Amino acid sequence: MSNDSMYADIILDYYKNPRNYGKLDNADSIARDINPLCGDEIEMQIKVNDSKISQIKFDGHGCAISQATASMLTEFVMGKTLDEIKEISKDDVLDILGVTLSHVRIKCALLSLKVLKLAIYQYLGQKMEEEA
Numbered sequence: 001m002s003n004d005s006m007y008a009d010i011i012l013d014y015y016k017n018p019r020n021y022g023k024l025d026n027a028d029s030i031a032r033d034i035n036p037l038c039g040d041e042i043e044m045q046i047k048v049n050d051s052k053i054s055q056i057k058f059d060g061h062g063c064a065i066s067q068a069t070a071s072m073l074t075e076f077v078m079g080k081t082l083d084e085i086k087e088i089s090k091d092d093v094l095d096i097l098g099v100t101l102s103h104v105r106i107k108c109a110l111l112s113l114k115v116l117k118l119a120i121y122q123y124l125g126q127k128m129e130e131e132a
Contacts (some may be wrong), residue, residue, distance in 0.1 A: 008099060014068035019075050024057040029126070031118035032060075035111045037104060038129050040066035042115045044074075047122055052081050058115075063108050065101065070112035080121055088113060 028043035034041045042061030049056040056078060058070045076084050076096055093113050094101070101109055 005078045008038065011064055011068040011097070011099065011113055014071045015064040018058075018067060018071040020057050020071060022057050024049055024061060025056075029119040029123035031122055033056075033115050033118065035066065035107050035110060036060070036108060037090050038063055038066075042066065042070050042112050044112070044115045044119050046119050046123065048082065048117075051083070052072075052079055053077050053085065054079075056089065059101040065097075065105055066071065066111050069093065069097055069109045070115075073112045073116060077116065082124065085120055088117075099111070 007105055024045035024047060026047070028048045030043065032043035032044045040060070042058060042060040042062070044091070045057045045059075046053055056074045058074055058122070060067065060070065073093065073096065077088070090106075094106070095107060100115055
C-alpha cells in the first residue's frame, strides 16, 4: 500500500466518522465560511479556558477533503494555546492531511484553518472589547 493510498483511507475514515462533529453549547466564539468553488461549508465553535482550546466542534458539509481536514484539525488543536494556533500554517495543515493535493483541492483543505483562525481572532477581539 502506497503512502497516498494509506492517507486516502485515513481521509475517508475521518470523512465517514468525523471527530468533534456537531454543535457546541455556549461557545465562546463561532465562525463560518464557504468555499464557493465547490460549495464546502465549515462552521467551528470553540470554548477557551486559560487561553487554550478546551472544547471544539465543527459542523458543515462538503467534499471528503474539507470535512476530513476539519475533523483532523479539531483533534490537532485541542488543548493548544491560542498563540500556538495562530502560528499554524498552510504547510502544517497539509502535513496533517498527509496527501499531495491539486491547487483546487488545497482550498478545500485550508477552509477549516481559515474558519478556525476566524473564530480565534473573533474571540480575541471580544476579549479586547471587554477589557477596554
